[in-house]
Amino acid sequence: MPLEVQHLTEADLLQWTIIHYEAFRGTTVGMCWARRPSDESFAERAKARSKALSDPNSHAFKCVDTDLNNKIIAVSQWSVYPKERTWEEVEEGLKPRPMFPEDRADVRKAFLTGIYNSRRENMGTRPHVILESLTTHPDHHRRGAGGMLLQWGIDQQDSLGLLGYLEGSSAGAPLYKKFGYEHFREIIFDTREYGGAEVDVHLAMTRQPKARPSKD
Structure with a gap:
């Protein structure tokens, strides 16, 4: 039962990739896949995620269950931009990963266009801390892993005095609001244009940093 947050390692990239797929395949975002990726595609996707460990602005973490031999149950990736960027x-940070045979390229492009445009229009070049990704395996929802992984980014925002930003699903919004994020924009992805049955609504959310108590 005890959960711990640890730094993600190279050896964890494949499991992160699988958790990401399992977390989203039953949602509207799951339309980005035509079918389950092959073992080869999972392995190549894992390699594509290695930038999360090599980019100096990127910080990736895993939440493990120590009672299950440190099984990874959730993963987060943050980017911290303490200075103005060009x-x-x-x-460069908005370049999508390579396409794989199981991807529905048109769906993936349509979904990411809304996400990336929101980042351009709302964050632009200014300093901020962004939650790039937060995924929990469906078998381990409501155990507190998401909140534990969020805390690192919250601490960074407050210690650096930076605005926090994320795009969250409607289902995830209550958790983000609990940590002080406020919704200011809806990012609409109409899956009906691609054979789906509903409209996906992601929420662009920001959090103002809180001042640290003075030590005086």
Whole structure:
């Protein structure tokens, strides 16, 4: 039962990739896949995630269950931009990963267009802390892993005095609000244009940093 947050390692990239798929395949975002990725595609996707460990602005963490032999049950990735960036640097960070045979390229492009446009328009080049990804395996929902992984980014925002930003699903919004994020924009993805049955609504949310108590 005891959960712990640890730094993600190279050896964890494949499991992170699998958890990401399992977390989203039953949602509207799951339309980005035409079918379950092959073992080869999972392995290549894992390699594509290695940037999360090599980029100096990126910070990736895992939440493990120590009673299950440190099984990974959730993963988060943050980017911290303490200084103003150039637009070239912004665009470099918005390059999508390579496409794989199981991807529905048109759906993935449509979904990411809304996400990336929100980042351009709302965060632009200014300093901030962004939650790039937070995924929990469906078998381990409501155990507190998401909140534990959020705390690192919250602490960074407060210690650096930086604005926090994320795009969250409607289902995840209550957790983010609990940690002080406020919804200011809806990002609409109409899956009906691609054979789906509903409209996906992601929420662009920000959190103002809280001043640390003075030591005086």
